[in-house]
Amino acid sequence: MNQQNQPDHSKNKPAPTAFRQPRILCVDDERSGHVYLEALLAPQGYELIDAYSGEEALQILQDGKIDLVLMDIMMPDVDGFEVCRRIKSEEHLACIPVVMLSGLQSKEARIKSIEAGAEDFLQKMQNQEEISARIRMLLHVKSLNERLINSFNNIKSITSFGENIIRRFDPLRFDFMENIDSIIKQIIRRTADMIDKPLLMIVGVRIGRAPWQWHHYEYVFNELIRMSVPFDLDLEVASLPDRILPKIIHFNQSDYPKPPIHDQLHKLRTINVNVRNAVCYLSEELCIFAVNYGHTVTQYDAVVLESMVVQSRFLRSLATQIQEVEDAFNYAVRALARAAEANDEDSGKHTVRVGEYCAVLAERLGLGREFAAAIKLQATLHDVGKIFTPPEILRKPGKLTNEEWIEIKKHPVYGAKIIGNHPRLIMAQSIALNHHERWDGSGYPRGLKGSEIPIEARIANLADQYDALRNARGHKPAFDHAAVSRILNQGDGRTLPQHFDPQVLKAFRESDFLFANIYTEII
Numbered sequence: 001m002n003q004q005n006q007p008d009h010s011k012n013k014p015a016p017t018a019f020r021q022p023r024i025l026c027v028d029d030e031r032s033g034h035v036y037l038e039a040l041l042a043p044q045g046y047e048l049i050d051a052y053s054g055e056e057a058l059q060i061l062q063d064g065k066i067d068l069v070l071m072d073i074m075m076p077d078v079d080g081f082e083v084c085r086r087i088k089s090e091e092h093l094a095c096i097p098v099v100m101l102s103g104l105q106s107k108e109a110r111i112k113s114i115e116a117g118a119e120d121f122l123q124k125m126q127n128q129e130e131i132s133a134r135i136r137m138l139l140h141v142k143s144l145n146e147r148l149i150n151s152f153n154n155i156k157s158i159t160s161f162g163e164n165i166i167r168r169f170d171p172l173r174f175d176f177m178e179n180i181d182s183i184i185k186q187i188i189r190r191t192a193d194m195i196d197k198p199l200l201m202i203v204g205v206r207i208g209r210a211p212w213q214w215h216h217y218e219y220v221f222n223e224l225i226r227m228s229v230p231f232d233l234d235l236e237v238a239s240l241p242d243r244i245l246p247k248i249i250h251f252n253q254s255d256y257p258k259p260p261i262h263d264q265l266h267k268l269r270t271i272n273v274n275v276r277n278a279v280c281y282l283s284e285e286l287c288i289f290a291v292n293y294g295h296t297v298t299q300y301d302a303v304v305l306e307s308m309v310v311q312s313r314f315l316r317s318l319a320t321q322i323q324e325v326e327d328a329f330n331y332a333v334r335a336l337a338r339a340a341e342a343n344d345e346d347s348g349k350h351t352v353r354v355g356e357y358c359a360v361l362a363e364r365l366g367l368g369r370e371f372a373a374a375i376k377l378q379a380t381l382h383d384v385g386k387i388f389t390p391p392e393i394l395r396k397p398g399k400l401t402n403e404e405w406i407e408i409k410k411h412p413v414y415g416a417k418i419i420g421n422h423p424r425l426i427m428a429q430s431i432a433l434n435h436h437e438r439w440d441g442s443g444y445p446r447g448l449k450g451s452e453i454p455i456e457a458r459i460a461n462l463a464d465q466y467d468a469l470r471n472a473r474g475h476k477p478a479f480d481h482a483a484v485s486r487i488l489n490q491g492d493g494r495t496l497p498q499h500f501d502p503q504v505l506k507a508f509r510e511s512d513f514l515f516a517n518i519y520t521e522i523i
């Protein structure tokens with residue numbers, strides 16, 4: 001395994017180009033010239049294409065994939081030198097070797113051939129073995145050049161793939177399978193002429209200790225299809241020789257891998273996949289088989305696959321780490337909210353419910369998924385300033401004195417101070433400071449009015465009021481959902497509709513059934 005299959009240099013075999021024999025364009029205005037070349041080259045397995053003029057040769061070159069041109073110099077209309085110059089002046093043709101053929105040994109013709117860009121100059125009646133050897137050598141050079149160009153294109157493709165996934169990278173919504181799909185799209189053969197790419201791909205994914213999930217990718221009618229493989233390839237990657245993972249291997253028919261991979265690949269015949277060659281990326285959580293390239297696979301193909309998979313695994317690991325940090329941040333915020341609630345008369349999950357109501361209103365107001373997710377978490381800190389409010393005031397049954405009210409009304413400012421101004425908690429700070437402000441300006445601590453009050457605080461104000469009214473307090477009983485809706489929309493003398501942003505109140509009316517659900521589900 002991992003041996004690089006070199007082109008066959010045995011004496012009478014041409015250098016293979018992909019899985020077809022090299023195609024040689026023979027250009028000669030005389031039939032005898034074609035007969036001569038056919039007698040010499042056809043037995044060696046080359047595919048010969050005849051052209052009887054320079055113009056015809058140029059036309060064929062545009063249409064088909066020619067690997068080498070053998071060209072007579074003396075032709076009517078356009079001579080061999082001119083045709084050669086034109087071939088070398090076109091970027092997509094310039095890498096095709098041109099061998100000039102002349103009936104005579106002429107120093108001048110040899111120099112003109114070199115000046116026209118020809119790779120070689122041969123006499124028609126030269127030693128036939130030498131002609132054959134030079135053609136093999138030039139075809140080999142061409143195949144090496146093609147490999148170089150392919151490598152260059154692959155580097156470009158890997159770079160643009162990397163740029164693309166980094167640009168779209170969202171660690172909190174990173175979807176590993178989506179990322180694998182985009183790797184497959186980069187590598188797999190989309191159209192029949194892309195013979196340098198694998199015809200199909202088999203991907204195995206294992207999450208944790210769950211069983212492997214195997215998928216089969218293939219383009220069908222210009223559409224990339226992902227199908228489940230109806231059996232487990234049961235690839236004991238850990239039992240592979242040398243057990244070093246991840247492992248990247250490649251093989252062709254001539255060096256087909258030994259068990260256990262061999263046995264597993266045989267299973268693919270049941271889904272009509274006959275593996276001729278493959279590049280395999282094997283790890284404990286992800287296996288990718290790029291199967292049936294149109295050429296002999298080499299370490300270059302292996303490196304392309306490996307580079308893309310490594311980028312993807314790196315992003316997955318980064319996303320996991322960022323998600324863990326995000327989870328820890330959310331946990332810390334909720335813990336702080338719970339601590340603040342400990343002294344309040346609202347036992348249970350008041351702060352959590354307020355976050356949930358806020359998310360409902362934010363979505364109804366069209367503020368976007370990110371805003372809704374942020375307010376759901378950060379609104380839980382709205383009363384964190386009550387940590388500084390004496391518990392006997394918070395839990396006092398009956399009416400509060402003026403002094404006690406003054407003490408209570410300090411909690412928004414305390415809350416804003418506790419939260420501070422870290423960029424991640426700006427919304428929480430704003431809600432803590434402003435959640436008792438009222439649309440009509442009758443709120444506290446600053447008496448802000450209308451749109452002076454940040455939208456997140458206008459939302460949190462209504463959410464907080466809804467939940468406060470649902471619960472019994474020292475000075476009032478608990479109300480049911482219908483009663484609370486009536487109070488918010490029509491007022492009860494103490495709570496009035498003009499306290500609320502009309503748009504927020506409208507959003508509440510449109511989604512109040514969700515408030516009822518949240519209240520009964522989060523107790």
Ligand SMILES: [Fe+2]
Binds near residue numbers: 383435436
């Ligand atoms: Fe409050």
Ligand SMILES: [Fe+2]
Binds near residue numbers: 350354382383464
């Ligand atoms: Fe509250």
